[in-house]
Amino acid sequence: MASPQALQVNAHAPSRPALDTFPKLLLNHAAVRGNRPAMREKDLGIWQTWSWAEVAAEVRAIACGLAARGFARGDRLAIIGDNRPRLYWSMAAAQCLGGVPVPLYQDAVAEEMVFVLQDAGARFAVVEDQEQVDKLLEIRDRLPTLTHIIYDDPRGMRHYQHDGLHSFAEVLGDGRVHHDEHPHFFQSEVDGVGADDIAIMLYTSGTTGNPKGVAHTYHSMIVTARNSIEAEGLSDQEEVLAYLPMAWVGDNLFSYAQSMVAGFCVSCPESSETVMTDMREIGPTYYFAPPRVYENLLTQVTIRMEDASPLKRWMFNYFMEHARKTGTRIVDGQPVSMIDRLGYWLGNLLVYGPVKNVLGFSRIKLAFTAGEAIGPELFDFYRALNINIKQLYGSTEAYVMVCVQPNGQVKPDTVGTPAPGVEVKIADSGEVLFRGPGVFHSYWNRPDATAETKTDDGWVLTGDAGFFDDDGHLKIIDRAKDVGKFTQGGMFAPKYLENKLKFFPYIKEAVTFGDGRDHATAFINIDLSAVGNWAEKRNLPYTGYTDLAGQAPVYELIRECVEKINADLARDPRLGHSQIKRFLILHKELDADDGELTRTRKVRRKFISERYGVLVEALYSSQESCMIDAQVKFEDGRVGNIRATLKLCDVQTYPLATA
Amino acid sequence: MNPHRKIGDVILKAENISLSFGGVKALTNISLDVREHEICAIIGPNGAGKSSMLNVINGVYHPQEGRVSYKGHVRDSMHAHEAARHGIARTFQNIALFKGMSVLDNIMTGRNLKMHTNFLQQALYWGATQREEIRHRRKVEEIIDFLQIENIRKTPVGRLPYGLQKRVELGRALAAEPTLLLLDEPMAGMNVEEKQDMCRFILDVNDEFGTTIVLIEHDMGVVMDISDRVIVLDYGKKIGDGSPEEVRANPDVIAAYLGTSH
Numbered sequence: 070m071a072s073p074q075a076l077q078v079n080a081h082a083p084s085r086p087a088l089d090t091f092p093k094l095l096l097n098h099a100a101v102r103g104n105r106p107a108m109r110e111k112d113l114g115i116w117q118t119w120s121w122a123e124v125a126a127e128v129r130a131i132a133c134g135l136a137a138r139g140f141a142r143g144d145r146l147a148i149i150g151d152n153r154p155r156l157y158w159s160m161a162a163a164q165c166l167g168g169v170p171v172p173l174y175q176d177a178v179a180e181e182m183v184f185v186l187q188d189a190g191a192r193f194a195v196v197e198d199q200e201q202v203d204k205l206l207e208i209r210d211r212l213p214t215l216t217h218i219i220y221d222d223p224r225g226m227r228h229y230q231h232d233g234l235h236s237f238a239e240v241l242g243d244g245r246v247h248h249d250e251h252p253h254f255f256q257s258e259v260d261g262v263g264a265d266d267i268a269i270m271l272y273t274s275g276t277t278g279n280p281k282g283v284a285h286t287y288h289s290m291i292v293t294a295r296n297s298i299e300a301e302g303l304s305d306q307e308e309v310l311a312y313l314p315m316a317w318v319g320d321n322l323f324s325y326a327q328s329m330v331a332g333f334c335v336s337c338p339e340s341s342e343t344v345m346t347d348m349r350e351i352g353p354t355y356y357f358a359p360p361r362v363y364e365n366l367l368t369q370v371t372i373r374m375e376d377a378s379p380l381k382r383w384m385f386n387y388f389m390e391h392a393r394k395t396g397t398r399i400v401d402g403q404p405v406s407m408i409d410r411l412g413y414w415l416g417n418l419l420v421y422g423p424v425k426n427v428l429g430f431s432r433i434k435l436a437f438t439a440g441e442a443i444g445p446e447l448f449d450f451y452r453a454l455n456i457n458i459k460q461l462y463g464s465t466e467a468y469v470m471v472c473v474q475p476n477g478q479v480k481p482d483t484v485g486t487p488a489p490g491v492e493v494k495i496a497d498s499g500e501v502l503f504r505g506p507g508v509f510h511s512y513w514n515r516p517d518a519t520a521e522t523k524t525d526d527g528w529v530l531t532g533d534a535g536f537f538d539d540d541g542h543l544k545i546i547d548r549a550k551d552v553g554k555f556t557q558g559g560m561f562a563p564k565y566l567e568n569k570l571k572f573f574p575y576i577k578e579a580v581t582f583g584d585g586r587d588h589a590t591a592f593i594n595i596d597l598s599a600v601g602n603w604a605e606k607r608n609l610p611y612t613g614y615t616d617l618a619g620q621a622p623v624y625e626l627i628r629e630c631v632e633k634i635n636a637d638l639a640r641d642p643r644l645g646h647s648q649i650k651r652f653l654i655l656h657k658e659l660d661a662d663d664g665e666l667t668r669t670r671k672v673r674r675k676f677i678s679e680r681y682g683v684l685v686e687a688l689y690s691s692q693e694s695c696m697i698d699a700q701v702k703f704e705d706g707r708v709g710n711i712r713a714t715l716k717l718c719d720v721q722t723y724p725l726a727t728a
Numbered sequence: 729m730n731p732h733r734k735i736g737d738v739i740l741k742a743e744n745i746s747l748s749f750g751g752v753k754a755l756t757n758i759s760l761d762v763r764e765h766e767i768c769a770i771i772g773p774n775g776a777g778k779s780s781m782l783n784v785i786n787g788v789y790h791p792q793e794g795r796v797s798y799k800g801h802v803r804d805s806m807h808a809h810e811a812a813r814h815g816i817a818r819t820f821q822n823i824a825l826f827k828g829m830s831v832l833d834n835i836m837t838g839r840n841l842k843m844h845t846n847f848l849q850q851a852l853y854w855g856a857t858q859r860e861e862i863r864h865r866r867k868v869e870e871i872i873d874f875l876q877i878e879n880i881r882k883t884p885v886g887r888l889p890y891g892l893q894k895r896v897e898l899g900r901a902l903a904a905e906p907t908l909l910l911l912d913e914p915m916a917g918m919n920v921e922e923k924q925d926m927c928r929f930i931l932d933v934n935d936e937f938g939t940t941i942v943l944i945e946h947d948m949g950v951v952m953d954i955s956d957r958v959i960v961l962d963y964g965k966k967i968g969d970g971s972p973e974e975v976r977a978n979p980d981v982i983a984a985y986l987g988t989s990h
Contacts, residue, residue: 114878340878340879346879346882
């Protein structure tokens, strides 16, 4: 039976207290499936496993340890670090005490953390290691509320003697003592928290302005998690790898809420560099990744196949061709002839199986992607391998789920139909609105912003422009406010163009301009590994990104890509005006450290157009090259300058198709 | 520099060392001492005798004159394996790893002296051998964690970039749990970022394990930043010895490096 046991317990035992918060769910799992694995982490090369009963005991110790240090109902607990079991447990511990965990992006520099920590008014912070402690100490004088910092990894911390700095071991030890002295304290705290209390605050990445803390109640999170578990038929047998930032709503739903509701096991990778290996070893059954990750995996497979022996290459190409014809039909449950099935079986033995094993997809039942559009080629590749990859459309305000592609009705250019319990409508302006159980409670400290986004009758404005197609699938074009107009009329949807550009493996990032101009232009970031490999095959020497980006053959390569898009656009009467007339390849990769991308790696178009204003003007002039002097921030925080002369390249455009 | 670190007594003392190969005098009457927990750099132009000095300390070369005392044991000459048993480990100027073996196995070779079961037991891989291997593997994994090379644990060393190979070599030296670590140009041929990482690791080793470190390095910035003391050699003679500031101000050192006459 697909529906998880926890739900049955809930349904058939009305005398038990309602399982309406994560701590209550956790204690229930400890009682019902105490010996089943709840969490894994690779430590010193070996996977360590904690059962539900052990996790519950750890969480209790952390909660009591926090309480012993004065953490009380309503306090905010900042959580900063990579996906570590103890950080997830701290999240649960704060919730046990009626506190609100606030996960932060672990790769943000200290300066970027100031706002969130001040806004949330966090008194406690649980952090991963010395790196994060150093960041907090650096900005501590501006954080008057922050009194306690607790670190997980003691490495390098021996000589730190700051007030309010505690090791995890201390907190756990104090917590155990506290529990022995006050044996009823923990349970009464857990019982005192209810469905309508605030469970978490997730800060939006802040594409525009300061980040806002999105507060969710237990009710909205648990109902959303439960609906999606039922809709997708997930059980307590799933295996999930938690490798996306803890501050991101997706990780919170897939690695925390759904695991707590369904009772499946979550594994934490050894480090961010070992995710590929860890994927293979764990073999997740259920997987979520932004399109970028799927892109990188496909690029790696492609590059490695190009270096393979001719026989292997032939086998790969032959069977992938076969898979593209039949694999997608098999995933969707459509009829497939016996011969084709036999061919697919053979291909699975020789090619698909090994490829999936290398990617860690051997046991995958369901793979989600969201965040940005995904290229049709990419989509077909994974579906051809019999991986049920589906797009969903969501937002932090909806606790992810707004629309999901139903099984068997997956189209690359739409995001599917409304998720269970969610209503979606399109405003007259073209903006997408939704309403449902997962709608957020409020923005922290921002009643004005809450009122702007959430109407009195519960509709939330997404800020995205889109429409429903003939099958009732939602299609998102762009951010509503980003959609611009050309001077001679015609819609300019920058993200639509950028996504089209990024579907080429050679293009990693693109920024397009055109609002208030008479035609569109683009900045391009090449993909260093793909173009590098391409250059090596042609004996084209290069020293690094900047050098490669400036080479004439590379410009030629990108020009061909852009021309293909123009030819494609010319066929669509609504978008034919947005053909790209000129482009340039940037001399540096766009980077979140320089403020050019958000932490979730979305381009900040306005910031870029201001910073590289000279280049934008040059694109709309007749200049053939342009000088640019840009500041870059290195990983150690130092600041340096990169100066370069960039070439500008004209592209052929095509006459509009007449209908 | 870390203010919490305590520099102890002299643990290594070389007195009046002279070493020659036929007519070539590599070292002439050199005396130096190294204190416990300190980071001591040996610098000097090419051919000054820096590597020879390290080789004398860990018993690869046997000087014609002079003697070395380590932890109070005075000796005229010592064999390399004795030095290793006494807790002296080193890395090499040219990487000396097993290219075809994985990072893990390479570091495991550093545990060689700590393995006590015999050949027959190891061939059977049963009981004590198994327990011993698990213990050593744990230590090796701790080093892998310390040097942050989990992602290349199973990669053959020959496929790694140079900077990482250097890090693996440091790992192998650490596997012997040395009290004195000799590093021969640990940062040669590295880019700035790799150098910064390596500096961080050297300081961490010194801080976490209290290991005494003697290193040879050409990058003056690095030497002046991380060393407690700098010893300068030129044509096999010692021409300077003191804190980085003292050495920087020493006219003989300036002359040797800049070639001025006086």
